[in-house]
Amino acid sequence: xxxxxxxxxxxxxxxxxxxxxxxxxxxxxxxxxSGEVEDMEFTPRFVQYVLPQWSVRVPDLVALLDNYxxxxxxxxxxxxxxxxxxxxxxxxxxxxxxxxxxLRCSVDKKLSxxxxxxxxxxxAFERIDVENLRCTNTSASTVxxxxxxxxxxxxxxxxxxxxxxxxxxxxxxxx
Numbered sequence: 001x002x003x004x005x006x007x008x009x010x011x012x013x014x015x016x017x018x019x020x021x022x023x024x025x026x027x028x029x030x031x032x033x034s035g036e037v038e039d040m041e042f043t044p045r046f047v048q049y050v051l052p053q054w055s056v057r058v059p060d061l062v063a064l065l066d067n068y069x070x071x072x073x074x075x076x077x078x079x080x081x082x083x084x085x086x087x088x089x090x091x092x093x094x095x096x097x098x099x100x101x102x103l104r105c106s107v108d109k110k111l112s113x114x115x116x117x118x119x120x121x122x123x124a125f126e127r128i129d130v131e132n133l134r135c136t137n138t139s140a141s142t143v144x145x146x147x148x149x150x151x152x153x154x155x156x157x158x159x160x161x162x163x164x165x166x167x168x169x170x171x172x173x174x175x
Contacts, residue, residue, distance in 0.1 A: 058122065073097070075097045
C-alpha cells in the first residue's frame with residue numbers, strides 16, 4: 001500500500017464514514033432512545049442498515065492499522081531504483097530514517113492506542129443488545145436505561161477510536 005493510498009483509505013474510513021455518517025447516526029439513535037428527539041422510523045432503519053456497517057468496516061480499519069508503519073514510514077523516500085548499484089551503501093539510510101521516525105513521532109504509542117481503541121469499540125459493539133434495540137418502542141419511558149448506556153458507551157468508544165486514528169500522521173514525515 002502506498003502512502004497516498006493509505007492516506008486516502010484513512011480519510012475515507014475516519015472522516016467520510018465514521019465521522020460523517022456512522023457517529024452522527026449513532027448519536028441520533030441515542031438521542032431518540034433518551035427521549036430528546038422523536039423519530040419513530042429512524043431506530044428500525046438504524047438497526048437494519050447502519051449498525052451492521054460496523055462489522056463490515058472493521059476489517060478495513062484492521063488492514064489500515066496493519067499497513068500504517070510500512071506505508072507512512074519516511075524510509076519510502078529512499079528510492080531504491082535511483083540508487084542503482086549502491087543499494088547496500090544506502091540501505092542504512094532507509095533503516096535509520098524509519099527508526100528515527102518511529103522514535104520522534106511516537107509511532108508505536110499512537111498505533112497501540114488506535115488498536116486498543118478499536119478493541120474497546122468492538123467490545124462495546126458486542127455488548128449492545130441488538131434484539132432489544134430492534135424491538136424497542138422509541139418512547140423514552142419504555143426504553144431500558146441499560147440499552148441507552150450501551151449505546152452511549154459504544155458511541156464514546158467510537159469517538160475515542162476516531163481521535164486515535166486522527167492522531168496518526170497524515171503524511172510522510174521526514175524527521
